[in-house]
Amino acid sequence: MNLFDDSAAKAARDRQDQLTKPQGSLGRLEDLAVFMAGWQGRGRPRIDRAQALVFAGNHGVVAQGITPFPPEVTAAMVANFEAGGAAVNQLCRAAGADLSVVALDLDRPTADFTQGPAMTAPEVSDAMARGVDAVDADADILILGEMGIGNSTIAAALAATCFGGRAEDWVGPGTGSVGDQLAAKMRVVTEGLALHAPTDTAGTLAAFGGREQAAICGAIRRARDLRIPVILDGFICCAAASVLLRDDPDALAHCLIGHESAEPGHRRLIAALGMPPILSLDMRLGEGSGAALALNILRAALACHDGMATFAEAGIG
Known part of the structure; x- marks a missing residue:
């Protein structure tokens, strides 16, 4: 089922071609306006309500000595988000987005994926x-x-098994x-890939885990059903989203990548997805920070699209 409104997208493109500028001179800002028009189903799209979600989870594979921080940091950062003290809080405030943090059973980490599946099928379903x-x-x-100590290792395993x-x-610092x-x-990802060979979305999430990755997948699917465009964050978020392509090659058609992370695997992942990022600022924080920053660019694209005069309105030509 095609949820993208081609007629609304055409109306937006036609308007772009009539605005007081050389055609195509606003570059990707024009494409972003047309993208939003098609998914919102209106030739002059708008952003009145921007929602930001950060999902947090803990991972059993952390016991393998893969990170300098203990899993307790995940809960501490969730508290920091809730208190308004994290970078994403400031970036969402600047971009006009309402932020919510969803902590997913932080006291119950997923299993170590080098020893068996990280989650059961019911756990995957619940997180999604x-x-x-x-x-x-x-x-x-x-x-x-997202937020979760150890989840860049999960992302590397997901990217490797998908692509x-x-x-x-895929592994970075x-x-x-x-x-x-x-x-x-690198060792645990290699061991995990040797142990698991999933082929579908639910099986991949069960194998390598991450309640926050599964929740991201559920949110993306729900947004598509509602025709809400999505801005994905960096490596970890994009790796989670990639798992949906195992069931549906068009699962991410309503998504944009907010930025190119400095995490080494993200550039390779962007190339595999064929989705150019909006920004590239050497960020690698996660927690939705790059996606929140990209919202400002999207708002600017829509402001130009809606607010500029056409040549006829300006009496030019």
Whole structure:
């Protein structure tokens, strides 16, 4: 079923061609306006309600010594989000987005995926459902982010199982893993890929885990059903979203990538997805920060699209 409104997109493109500028001179801003028009089903799209969701989860594979931080940091950062003290709080405030944080059973980490599946099928379903439930049906745009000590390792495993390659192709420092910790990340991803060979979305999430990754997948599916465009954050968020392509090659058609993360695997992942990012600022924080920042660009694109005069309105030509 095609949820993209081609007639609304055409109306937006026609308007862009009549605005007081050389055709195409606003570059990607024009394409973003047309993208929003098609998904919102109106030739002059708008963002009255921007929702930002950060999903948080903990991971059993952290016990393998893959990160310099203990899993308790996840809960501490959730408290920081809720108190308004994180970078994403400031960026959402600047971009006019309402931020919610969804903590997913932080006291119950997923299992170590080098020893078996990280989650059971019911656990995957529950986490995806919580992502579904978190989406505001009245939102005009949805920003997605995550928090979870160890989840850059999960992202590397998800990317590798979806797109191939070795652990070394996808593993990066994350929150600062170097030396033995970085080697441990590569080892556990290699072991996980040897142990698991899932082929569908639910099976991939069960194999490698991440309640926050599963919730991201649920939120993306719900947003598509509601025709709400989505801005994805960096490597971890995009790796989670990629898992949906195992069931549906068009699952991310309503999504934009907010920025190109400095995490090494993200550039490779962007190329595999064929989705150019809006920004590239050497950020690698996660928590939805790059996606929130990209919302400002999207708002600027729509402001030009709606507010500029046409040549006829300006009496030019």
